[in-house]
Amino acid sequence: MLEYRVEARRIDAHGSVAHCKDAEVRLDTDVNGSRDAFNPAEMLLAALAACMIKGIERAAPMLKFGLRGVEVRLHGVRQDAPPRMSDIDYEIVVDTDEDDRRIELLHTNVRKYGTIFNTVSAAAKLSGRMVRKG
Template identity: 30%
Template sequence: MNYRIKASSDYNIDGKIHIKQSHIVFDTTGKTAKTLPNPAEIFLGSLASCILKNVERFSLLMKFQYNYTKLEIRAKRLDNPPRMDSINYHLNIFSEDTKLNVDLLKKNIEKHGTIYNTLKQVCTINGKIIRI
């Protein structure tokens, strides 16, 4: 598989990521630091979308149903050189389906997630999945 995105910015105006028919605006100027995501948050958002896409994917393969999910990701950044050092995620899956095997789902997410596997090469990732 190959991927392609485009991005743009103008001087003193926030940046935009152009993916298919979506446009994601992000902070590049500092003027919108409290309202728009910064590059590190976009980066973590990529991991979040990877995890949640795999929940959906494996719900079909593992034949379980869920109502919705809530995911929180926290990361620790080091300064020299600037990089993510550790990432922790906490995923709640709201499901009454007894066929949901949380341990197997976690294993599959961590084995088959493209973004997950890319990140685990360069930093520590720990996660917890809870069925509620």
């Protein structure tokens, strides 16, 4: 089993910071919000996007999938009672010359082997598509 460690601390009433390895991420923990940091819901979506891109980076060489770039667009809907992310829609845009069947194969790998993808999909309605950059 793999294990992960992140430490976070409050800076002041307007924000916090998380540390992992040699990296630092500013967090929006201000009750009024902050435009220059990710709030917890946005961090969840960013983690999901990172998982998708990392999954593509892992699968592409095994599938011999030609890839020039990837963009992930996410939209999350928050339910109020109880508070939770109820729906997340995504679009993964791949810059590739591969055919539609190969793009769907790559998408299947992202859905099947992503740690964060599988964790989030067990807790919220997660749906989306992978398309060729047009």
